[in-house]
Amino acid sequence: MLLIPFIKENKEKVIKLLNVKNFKNTEILDNIISFDEARKSTQKKLDETLAKSKNIAKEIGGLFKSGKIEEANAKKAETGTLKELAKTLTEELALLKNKTTDLLLKVPNIPHESVPAGNSENDNETIKTVGEIPKLYDGAKPHWELTDKYDIIDFELGNKITGAGFPVYKGQGARLQRALINFFLDEATSVGFREVQPPLMVNSDSGYGTGQLPDKDGQMYHVGVDDLYLIPTAEVPITNIYRDTIVDAKDFPIRNTAYSQCFRREAGSYGKDVRGLNRLHQFDKVEIVVIEHPDKSYARLEEMSDYVQSLLKKLELPYRVLRLCGGDTSFTAALTYDMEVYSAAQERWLEVSSVSNFESYQANRLKLRFKDENGKTKLAHTLNGSALALPRIVAALLENNQTPDGIRIPKALVPYTGFEYIK
RNA sequence: GGAGAAAUGGCAGAGUGGUCGAAUGCGGCGGUCUUGAAAACCGUUAUGGGUCACACCAUCGGGGGUUCGAAUCCCUCUUUCUCCGCCA
Numbered sequence: 001m002l003l004i005p006f007i008k009e010n011k012e013k014v015i016k017l018l019n020v021k022n023f024k025n026t027e028i029l030d031n032i033i034s035f036d037e038a039r040k041s042t043q044k045k046l047d048e049t050l051a052k053s054k055n056i057a058k059e060i061g062g063l064f065k066s067g068k069i070e071e072a073n074a075k076k077a078e079t080g081t082l083k084e085l086a087k088t089l090t091e092e093l094a095l096l097k098n099k100t101t102d103l104l105l106k107v108p109n110i111p112h113e114s115v116p117a118g119n120s121e122n123d124n125e126t127i128k129t130v131g132e133i134p135k136l137y138d139g140a141k142p143h144w145e146l147t148d149k150y151d152i153i154d155f156e157l158g159n160k161i162t163g164a165g166f167p168v169y170k171g172q173g174a175r176l177q178r179a180l181i182n183f184f185l186d187e188a189t190s191v192g193f194r195e196v197q198p199p200l201m202v203n204s205d206s207g208y209g210t211g212q213l214p215d216k217d218g219q220m221y222h223v224g225v226d227d228l229y230l231i232p233t234a235e236v237p238i239t240n241i242y243r244d245t246i247v248d249a250k251d252f253p254i255r256n257t258a259y260s261q262c263f264r265r266e267a268g269s270y271g272k273d274v275r276g277l278n279r280l281h282q283f284d285k286v287e288i289v290v291i292e293h294p295d296k297s298y299a300r301l302e303e304m305s306d307y308v309q310s311l312l313k314k315l316e317l318p319y320r321v322l323r324l325c326g327g328d329t330s331f332t333a334a335l336t337y338d339m340e341v342y343s344a345a346q347e348r349w350l351e352v353s354s355v356s357n358f359e360s361y362q363a364n365r366l367k368l369r370f371k372d373e374n375g376k377t378k379l380a381h382t383l384n385g386s387a388l389a390l391p392r393i394v395a396a397l398l399e400n401n402q403t404p405d406g407i408r409i410p411k412a413l414v415p416y417t418g419f420e421y422i423k
Numbered sequence: 424g425g426a427g428a429a430a431u432g433g434c435a436g437a438g439u440g441g442u443c444g445a446a447u448g449c450g451g452c453g454g455u456c457u458u459g460a461a462a463a464c465c466g467u468u469a470u471g472g473g474u475c476a477c478a479c480c481a482u483c484g485g486g487g488g489u490u491c492g493a494a495u496c497c498c499u500c501u502u503u504c505u506c507c508g509c510c511a
Contacts, residue, residue: 040473062441
């Protein structure tokens, strides 16, 4: 959520920047401001009423102590109207607060100044492209044929057991998954991330904390009997470790990494883009999450981007880095870099990582704060990124490294797979 | 699943109806002393709303209630602990 005082003081700027994200409903900002004004004046009235009742209660206490029972009982009568007034004001206040929060939840994060305007992926800005696009031999296949040929990922079997988008990894395919997970975790911990294993289900407070709720309600699997959500990314439980906390500024940057399975309903997706490993309901990902001082969050974002790129280099995959345009930047992010690897057989780029700075947008919902050098409590900045998501990495590895003799495993991974070729 | 007990500040732990936002100890921070440190001593040390700053208001697991007045009494939910059962 944006901070109301910030909206008030920078209204024109906020409107302008939200426009970059194609958010046009700017009268909502005026409503937020006026609801907040009403909230303040109601709060003031309530405080005054409560102060009066409190004083009378104290007086009555004193009278009872000194034995003036009759006077005390007479005083009691005075409190009736105050009580009623307080009740009405409390209800009004709660209503105003709810209305304000509801509206605030509908306002996306404002984008960073560097975010280009635009509506779709075509407007994203390519920052750099690294690596050679491989030339495949005649007869090279897309990954969904390779997985059959080598019997390593079984989509049909997943259909039978669960449904579309829940593949079964088998043999060398399963081993490759485990190798990638261990490789990514080892790399992350070696550059200073602490490894954690969070729950795969979260409550709705956590969902609101990181912004999946209410924005992406329909995209998460909801376990109704216990009112829990299957996580769409480990970002949710990891970041919520710090919900309702005041961290020590000396601990910045706070870096955590976790492997988790991720669950996404992907309602509304269809077509060739979802073929094979391109889009799954359950997939594996290693996530990195950083909590940082506001002054340093953008430097940290660059560092995280560099780190993700280092993984892609070690995996010998050609990739490009995009700065997402306003329309493609998520609801909660201020600036997002996407890393895409080139899939030679599909002849297209596949998104394998998103690295984002959320500034204080998540922190405000999370109540994630720190004390600055003057002892003032301030909101921290949160950042996260995939490092990396497995399915499309696997797709690209299979397609780009296919040879007539099998699929070559990149050198960096061989210690983890225990084999050099999938045959 | 059954029975019982409990939930208080960073931690430990008092407080069972009135000036309690809350004793005390530990820890943290600042100071005195010291060449420096330790010890000792003094001070300080929750969060949110509100204010230029005060005042003031809210918060003792969450929600509701009783009362002029609730950390304290009642209801409810959640969590934790102990015992029994069950499972590994």
